[in-house]
Amino acid sequence: MDNKETHTEHCNHTIVEKNQENIFLYTTITGNLQLVHLEEIGYFRYNSKSKLWEVVLYNKHTLLLKRNTNSQKILNLHPCLVQISQSYIINITYLSSIEDNNCLLLSPFSNSETLQVSKTFLKKLKERYPCL
Structure with missing residues (x-):
């Protein structure tokens, strides 16, 4: 294998690691098992009837998450996931504005x-993103 191939292989490996x-x-x-990319996730919502967290995807599909999933587990997945209430966690990259306490x-x-x-969560959001 020459240096060019080695470099290309290393670059592709680095891209895969970054995307992980x-x-x-x-x-x-x-x-x-469902593979989901962060950019596909709009928000998570808690379904009080089924007592499960759901993830709402860009294609309008909803995935029911396993029973032991809680808000803290979801928030620990990525820094872009921000809780806005007891029932909702949003992907902050899709937030356009907050008007009349609605995202x-x-x-x-x-x-x-x-x-x-x-x-409560609006206060935390303002602390985390001071320019809001």
Whole structure:
């Protein structure tokens, strides 16, 4: 193998390693493994009827997460995931604005459900992002 091939192989390996931090392998409620990229995730919501966290994806699909998933486990996945209430965790990269205590998200999540920010979490959000 010449130096050019070695360099290309090293660069590709580095790209894969960098992308790994934005790829998650979820175990769904049915026990299946689902590969999800951070940019596909708009937000997580807690479904109080089924008592499960769900992830809402860019293609409008919803994945039910396994029973032992809690908000702290979700928040620990990536720094871009921010809790806005007891029931919602958003991907901050899709946040467009906060109006009347509601998060408005960028496309393809711009027509999603109302994502209300609680006062407690709004305070934490302002502390984390001081320019808000």
